[in-house]
Amino acid sequence: MGIIKENRHTRTAASLFDVSHLGVINVYGDKRESFLEKVSVADIRALPPGRATVSLLMNKQGGIVDDYIITNLGTHFTVVLNGACKFKDWAFLLKAKLDEFTDKDDKLKIGLSEENAIPVSYTHLRAHETVLDLVCRLLLEKKKKKKK
Numbered sequence: 001m002g003i004i005k006e007n008r009h010t011r012t013a014a015s016l017f018d019v020s021h022l023g024v025i026n027v028y029g030d031k032r033e034s035f036l037e038k039v040s041v042a043d044i045r046a047l048p049p050g051r052a053t054v055s056l057l058m059n060k061q062g063g064i065v066d067d068y069i070i071t072n073l074g075t076h077f078t079v080v081l082n083g084a085c086k087f088k089d090w091a092f093l094l095k096a097k098l099d100e101f102t103d104k105d106d107k108l109k110i111g112l113s114e115e116n117a118i119p120v121s122y123t124h125l126r127a128h129e130t131v132l133d134l135v136c137r138l139l140l141e142k143k144k145k146k147k148k
Helices: 003-012 032-038 083-100 131-147
Strands: 023-028 052-058 064-072 077-081 109-112
Touching: 023 032, 023 083, 032 077, 032 083, 052 083, 064 083, 077 083
Parallel strands: none
Antiparallel strands: 023 077, 023 109, 052 064, 064 077
């Protein structure tokens, strides 16, 4: 069909895309809006339920980590991450959560929604281990268990 025709078709009719490679994170809890406001350039509080926005994932210094899509589903937000960077971005969001909220604070819950999702708590972190190290270690452990 060609890129221009595909684009026009998508904008005027509909298209089906394989998004299985993307990372999907669900953000729940009373503090979900304030958390996403801190790591995004989007006006999350103004995003009505059922609507999505493209935004930038920002670090504390104002640098860009990646771009992503945030959807307000009313009861929670869904964040769609780039496939090639989904584990790095997930680790960044987990670290942002750890920096922002204490171990006993259950007002915010984030989790990667995919077939290989791993429940993660603060007690999983080992001494001198980064959140990215943790994610990689847990994925490798899960892969090893599947092989047995």
